[in-house]
Amino acid sequence: MFCFSDLDQPTTVTFKLYMKTKVPFLKGGRRRSMEICLGQKEYHLNLRPVEKQVNRVTFQHGEDTYQVMLIHGLFMSDRAQSIMANQLLHSDYLTVYRRGGTIPRWHRYWGVLHATQLTLYDFEYKETKPAQVVLPFHMLEKVFHPSQRDDDEQMVDVGRLGLALQFALYQRHINSSSAVDENCMYVLPDDASSGYKWENSFSHCASLVEEFRAASSKNYDAETSTLIPAKYLW
Template sequence: RWDRFWGILRGVQFELYDFEYKENRPPLYIIPLDHFISAFDPSEEDGEEIRIDIGARGIALQFTTNAISQNERDWVAEDLECRMYLLPESSAAAREWESKFNYVASIFDEVRGWDTNSSSDSCDDNSSDIDTYSYDDEGDDEDDDRNESLYDEAPSVPLKLIW
């Protein structure tokens, strides 16, 4: 079943609002994009991946497994593609969304130091050290415990929205 949202790409997050009320109410979901890899037309996929036909306007957003909270990652099926599917109103809007998302991905790639020509664009890439950032000011043990709990509660992509 498809849910209809009003989406806003705002900085390093993708906000999903109730379609009827748009930005007049708080977002229903805030998708952090720090584990986002790329946006693409899923109908142009090669290989033996599971295909989901969402039509000519469809866009797939590819994330790493780190986009899913650690608790959910432990019990989620291994064949999860870590993708979120969008269906914009028009083909022109779809291409514009794809372009904007890929621009955001290119910025994160640069920060991560990823080579965009490498094969790191898979959901199975478990290089969590690469795309995890932390700041350790003085190395206090109490601070370390607090930072770990903050990391465990870090924003993630709701499993409801990931295929």
């Protein structure tokens, strides 16, 4: 049996069939057992769920033929499937606080959140035109309301509806040459209803990447992987 933590990339599993035989009596009247491999079959496993199935497997060993019934499948939890398929979580208007020139400004977008990334489109044309930027969220840690913190700790005034997306310090290290302080991205939903949906969706995204970060980080290269541009971080 395999679980998601056992497989972090497509792999090949080898099924071998052994038969135990007994050789003539040894000194003392005891028999010695010996295992003989009758054959083997290889199965390629992809990272996608496979329904349980029954297969008849035939092995040829010398002049003898052996058949066994092999039951196999691949289980993935709904959460694992969400992260692997980069499932769509939410889409709506979203305003993002961004550096630009000498004065930071709020920029309005049509945002589309998937399990591992946030894609920002022109707010008028939405997805009918190419995305303006795709922000990877594999280092997203948590979501919180800056307005609920002490005033002295607020980096950006986002009002009561604003949200802060906290990213791991690893992202901060890569952007250390920029004036990144808290390593947060600040966003502003249109209203309370939109804010509730965005907060829940961002929190769900953070929980997914946190749960499976260990598996995905095995192939993560800080030098070559796509990171969030520093102009979106504070």
